[in-house]
Amino acid sequence: MTAQEISDKIINKTGINVFENSRKREVIHHRSLLIYLLREKMNLRWTNIALFFKANEKDITHATIIHSHHYYKVYKDENPKLEELEKQFNFAPVDLDTLDKIHMLETKVKNLKNKIKKYEKVD
Numbered sequence: 001m002t003a004q005e006i007s008d009k010i011i012n013k014t015g016i017n018v019f020e021n022s023r024k025r026e027v028i029h030h031r032s033l034l035i036y037l038l039r040e041k042m043n044l045r046w047t048n049i050a051l052f053f054k055a056n057e058k059d060i061t062h063a064t065i066i067h068s069h070h071y072y073k074v075y076k077d078e079n080p081k082l083e084e085l086e087k088q089f090n091f092a093p094v095d096l097d098t099l100d101k102i103h104m105l106e107t108k109v110k111n112l113k114n115k116i117k118k119y120e121k122v123d
């Protein structure tokens with residue numbers, strides 16, 4: 001399961017856009033769930049979580065991500081539906097080296113595509 005699949009599932013099940021620029025309680029709670037799952041279940045680094053949010057057009061700082069992760073347990077106590085939703089996700093263990101290799105390969109592919117486009121324009 002990818003980070004995008006997780007966020008899509010949260011959005012589809014709840015109707016709450018976790019990438020919305022909002023301070024509404026339900027948005028904050030579900031965004032925190034997403035951050036918790038990405039960090040604790042997928043072992044993503046803080047920087048990769050921030051990059052994921054930015055790729056989904058949500059400008060969020062490193063500090064905000066850590067804060068949201070830290071308060072997830074509090075939010076879960078306030079909103080029992082978060083725990084129900086959390087239990088709907090199953091994860092296979094992923095090691096950080098594999099994630100780094102995937103990121104590196106994705107970057108190489110992107111760079112190669114850009115080079116191809118550049119050479120196509122020359123012809």
